[in-house]
Structure formats: structure tokens, C-alpha cells
Amino acid sequence: MEGAFIIKGLAGKKKLEGEIPVRGAKNASLKLLAAGLLFEDSLLIHNAPIIEDMERMKELLASLGGDVRSVGVGKIKLDFSHPISPDIPSEISEKFRASIVAAGPLLARLGKVSFSLPGGCHIGKRPIDFFIEGFEEMGARVRVSGEENRVRYLIEAPAGRLKGTEIYLRAPSVTGTETLLMTAILAEGRTIIKNAAMEPEVVSLATFLRQCGARIWGEGTPTLAIEGGTLLRSKGLAYETIPDRIEAGSFIVLAALAGRDVNITHCDPAHLDSLLSLLHHAGVEMKIGKDFVRITDFNKVPRPLKAFSIKTQGYPGFPTDLQALITLFLTQAHGGGSIFETIFESRLAYIDALNLMGAKIKNTGNQAFTEGPTPLSANNLASTDLRAGMAFLLAAIIAKGESRVENIYNIDRGYEKIEDRLSNIGVQIKRILC
Ligand code: EPZ
Numbered sequence: 001m002e003g004a005f006i007i008k009g010l011a012g013k014k015k016l017e018g019e020i021p022v023r024g025a026k027n028a029s030l031k032l033l034a035a036g037l038l039f040e041d042s043l044l045i046h047n048a049p050i051i052e053d054m055e056r057m058k059e060l061l062a063s064l065g066g067d068v069r070s071v072g073v074g075k076i077k078l079d080f081s082h083p084i085s086p087d088i089p090s091e092i093s094e095k096f097r098a099s100i101v102a103a104g105p106l107l108a109r110l111g112k113v114s115f116s117l118p119g120g121c122h123i124g125k126r127p128i129d130f131f132i133e134g135f136e137e138m139g140a141r142v143r144v145s146g147e148e149n150r151v152r153y154l155i156e157a158p159a160g161r162l163k164g165t166e167i168y169l170r171a172p173s174v175t176g177t178e179t180l181l182m183t184a185i186l187a188e189g190r191t192i193i194k195n196a197a198m199e200p201e202v203v204s205l206a207t208f209l210r211q212c213g214a215r216i217w218g219e220g221t222p223t224l225a226i227e228g229g230t231l232l233r234s235k236g237l238a239y240e241t242i243p244d245r246i247e248a249g250s251f252i253v254l255a256a257l258a259g260r261d262v263n264i265t266h267c268d269p270a271h272l273d274s275l276l277s278l279l280h281h282a283g284v285e286m287k288i289g290k291d292f293v294r295i296t297d298f299n300k301v302p303r304p305l306k307a308f309s310i311k312t313q314g315y316p317g318f319p320t321d322l323q324a325l326i327t328l329f330l331t332q333a334h335g336g337g338s339i340f341e342t343i344f345e346s347r348l349a350y351i352d353a354l355n356l357m358g359a360k361i362k363n364t365g366n367q368a369f370t371e372g373p374t375p376l377s378a379n380n381l382a383s384t385d386l387r388a389g390m391a392f393l394l395a396a397i398i399a400k401g402e403s404r405v406e407n408i409y410n411i412d413r414g415y416e417k418i419e420d421r422l423s424n425i426g427v428q429i430k431r432i433l434c
Helices: 026-038 052-063 097-110 129-137 174-184 200-211 245-258 269-282 320-331 351-356 386-398 418-423
Strands: 003-008 016-021 043-046 067-072 075-079 112-116 141-145 152-156 166-168 190-194 215-217 223-227 238-240 259-265 286-288 292-296 309-311 335-340 361-363 367-372 380-382 402-406 428-433
Touching (some): 016 245, 026 043, 026 075, 097 152, 097 174, 129 141, 129 166, 174 200, 200 215, 245 269, 269 292, 320 335, 320 367, 320 386, 386 402
Parallel strands (some): 016 259, 043 238, 309 335, 380 402
Antiparallel strands (some): 003 428, 043 075, 141 152, 190 223, 215 223
């Protein structure tokens, strides 16, 4: 059932206070679920976020024959000791991008896999050529059937096993790196992945898999080496999902715009250097601890926020997933700012809606130029993607009047019980079914 959020805005006042805890990272835990296919014994995942994409990945793995069960709050146990199907159902995979990650471990374990194009946020074309080319370079044969948007890939490893090779990724693709890394774990011989993604989620995946017997070197650098071997064994070691840096960043921007004294807890500030440095130079007063960021006016007269220019980049650059949030921030900062989106070709669609609320943003396609500060007025908003949806929630919170945000499945895909946590720091938000 679709729903909407109704939000009573603060009209620019900084009134939010209290603690808002950050959950486990969606873009880490989704991949650990897929990694369960590489294990001979069961795999335990802790601190997993309770979000729609995780439910879809659990459904996908169960449909393949996996035993997937909840063993406590945020605790999932996976077991693939029963026969496993190589066919990823398109009606599930078309709902989220991360479904493609399961293709690698399936191909590596079974010697074959079939799947359709993955779904996910409409932020660009989001091809899967790096995956297909990587599988081919490891010796797989690729057959394609069907038309335009009903394409089905059937991929097979001759004699059932892939061969290690050297792969150069034309862009440091996050899921491309993760999928080929996992595929290489069961291939024969050594695989080198060049121009690999260095995101904390990639590092966390590689580190855990090595603890379970995978032979991986170089995570967190642009070059990974993997020595292929046999199925992994967790021996009861649970994966502790790292904090969601994008969720933490979203709450930090909210606190900077509307917080009187807000403490963002259970996060890892070390994953947020780019955002924290930007906000510090913009004049946001923060107290940064090992696992928290506290934003308060420290009982001083808050300094006006200063605008800046930023470009999105792969980690450790400024993350594209915080691009919509930082654009919203710039509408409230003094002066002219600019955002250059370099990762996805159409990830600025949300700008029209912000302008209808009173923002002054010029959108040139992959660049946005802001002029601030501009007070915002409430409006009806429909989230186009997960992260723009969060930007709309924040815009509604700082605006004057009552807003309605629709398409909230997009928000529930990545933010666990978001209205409960926002209400706890003073946001007037309620979910309605429509
Ligand atoms: C991951 O998407 C994240 N999703 C995205 O988060 C995130 O925005 C993105 O990485 C960049 O950080 C998950 O981890 C599930 P890419 P991914 O491959 O892996 C091009 C969110 O909101 N490319 O790193 O799909 C691609 O078009 C989501 O949580 C190819 O050309 O992104 C893009 O321009 C949104 N061919 C660039 O690489 C390929 O085969 C980087 O994309 C693959 C990618």
C-alpha cells in the first residue's frame, strides 16, 4: 500500500533537539546478504537496517532456495546448504539495483546464472556492461534473449568454473567492484581488479570475507587482488553492519538547518570527512566524537551559513548520494553555490520541486547553481528517488506550512522507520496510507 508523509514545517526556525541514532548501512548489508551464496556454512548479519531493499534481497535469496530468517532485531541468518537455483526472478530484481550483486556469487558457485536488468533509482541509464564484460573476461559465455526492457542474460562458465584474470573498470563502480570481487573468490587463480571503488562498504565487505577465508588484498585502494579458492566458512562469525554514512549525512544536514541541539549517534564520522569539512567551512558548529556528531548553537548566536561549490566523486570524494541534501543546504546558505554531479547523468530532477517551494536553483543538466538564503514554503512533493525523497523530507521540515510527500516507498527503501526517529527530535511528521 502506497503512503505519504504529512509534515508541519518549522518556517526556518532551529528547534529540533535530542538524539537520532543511525542504522546499519543499506549499501553494505545488501551485499553481505548476496555474499551468503559464497558460504558453505550459515552466515549471520547483525545491525542490519529494517528497510524495503533488504526485504527484497531476502525474498530474492529465498526464491533461489536459500534459507533466510530473522534471528533477532536487525539480525539475519542465511544458509544455502539446500539446492540453489541459478535463475534470479525479474519481478524481484527489477525493484532494486543491488539485485545485480547476487549474479556474481551465483555464477561463481553454480557455474551459471540468469537475470534481467536490475531496477533501482531513476538517476541515469545505469548500465551493467562492467559486470557482463567482467564475467566474459573470466571465461564465461554470455547469451542474451528478449527485447529492449525485457532483456534476459544467461551466463555460463565453461566446465563450470571461471578463471582469474585482470579487469580494468572504466569507472570505479561500487556494485561492479563488489560483484566481481565476490565472483573472483571462487574462480581458479588470481584476479586483479583495477580502478576499483574504495567506498567504506567495499572495504567492509572485503575485510569480512577475508576473515572467513577469502584471499583478498588491496581493499580501500584502486587495485584489488583476489586468489580464487573454495567456498567460505563463517564458523559463526557474524558480520556487524557498518553505520550508514549517507543516513548519518542526511541527519547532519537536517541538524545544521533546523537543529537547536541534535546529537547524531551510532555513526562513523571518519566516513564523512568530505561532508564535515564542507559544513565546517560553511560555518556549522559541530562537536565530533568517535561515533557521534553533535550540532548545537553552543548557546552562541549562530553565524550565517556560507555557500560553497562542490563536485560529487567516488570515495573519499563528496558522495553523489548526499548531492540532493547538500543542494538543499545551499538554498539556505548566504551567497552563490554550485554542485557538479559527475557520477550519474540525471540526478538533478528534484530541483524543480525545490524551486516551486521558493528556492533559486539553476539546473544546467549536471550542474546546479544556487542563490541563498531563500525561505521555503510548503508544497506537495513526490520523491523521484531514495535520496531526493530524503531531501524533500528535509525541505518540508524547514519550510513554512504543511507539506505532503508522496511515493514514500522510495524513502522506506533506505531509511528505517524514518518518521519515528524524526519525531523523536521534534519533527511534526505523520505517515498516512493513500
Ligand atoms: C552504488 O550504485 C550505490 N548503490 C548507489 O547508491 C551510489 O549512488 C553509487 O554506488 C555511487 O556511489 C548500491 O550500492 C546498491 P556505480 P552503483 O556502479 O554501484 C557507471 C543509493 O541511493 N556504470 O558506482 O549502481 C554508472 O552508470 C544508491 O543508495 C557503468 O557505466 O553505482 C555510473 O555512472 C543510488 N557500467 C558510474 O559507473 C556499469 O556496469 C558509477 O556507478 C556499472 C556502472
